[in-house]
Amino acid sequence: MTSSAAQGGREVDARRRQSRHRVLIALAIVIAVSLIVNAVLGAPMSYDPLEVIKAYEMNAAEEDASESEPSLRVELPREFIRKYLQASDVALDAGGGTGANAILMAEVCRKAVLLDLTPGILTLASKNVAAAGMSKMVDLVQGDITNLRQFEDGSFTFLLCVGDAISYVLDKRFEALRELVRVVRAGSILIIGCDSKLGFMRMKLAEGEIDEAQAIAESGECFCGMGPRTHLYTVDEMTELLEAAGCDVIEVASTPTFADTMDAAQYSAPAQWAKLKALELEMCTSSELLGMGLHLLFVARKRLA
């Protein structure tokens, strides 16, 4: 072999080695990125109120619209409020949003207090409460359900916390539940709504996101539609937490079930919507359906002793 042929061979070998190196480096990057993504998707995270505030400041107008548009996610919990709220009650709406539920409660009971974490949401709540002529009946308070220091023990006789504040508090859910129970009198009704672990897994699988469904199975968390990280509960988990906090669970519902598992828009005509809502209400406490929808609702009573 001539020396120039030998040199040509060495250059070809060097190029092959370089391209093998590049492939190996690219593979290592892909593996590292997927490990990081899996760790982020799968690992439980700590509650950061600033992240929740940031998300709701950004989505305040959307949240306001979603509380008044036809949606069984907000309409079904209202049926449970109507069922349990008494005229003599003093009610706390914790994580109350832009006020639709607090206004509804104040129309029935003696007084309602709406507490929310997000200043921009409270500004919209103030406008809505004034527009409904209920400013004297609804107090607005900025605060966090993980620490309700503004309120003494037993300040309220009815407590509503729906729309997932109890999911957003992640690892602080134990403190939050203790606080929610502390501020109501013995014998009071609490209605607590949260994100559903099995419901979110079902949704992710339906969307082809099997890795996310697997990550939820492991961590019990994911990022929700509005953006914040959310803790997803099973019926057993929330039941145990409520019982440990001193309550008995009276009813558990999926709010909604059918409408979260199909295209509900096909029933948007008023008469059809009324029929769908009636069917959902009739079936939403069926144990066979709990966990299919995206939200669970718990009605509990604080024990007398």
Ligand SMILES: C[S@@+](CC[C@H](N)C(=O)[O-])C[C@H]1O[C@@H](n2cnc3c(N)ncnc32)[C@H](O)[C@@H]1O
């Ligand atoms: C999806 S909205 C629900 C509003 C209303 N409860 C409803 O069901 O229509 C969630 C609300 O909870 C509030 N929130 C989230 N985390 C909270 C916390 N730790 N303490 C108090 N409010 C919180 C948000 O600012 C937002 O207004």
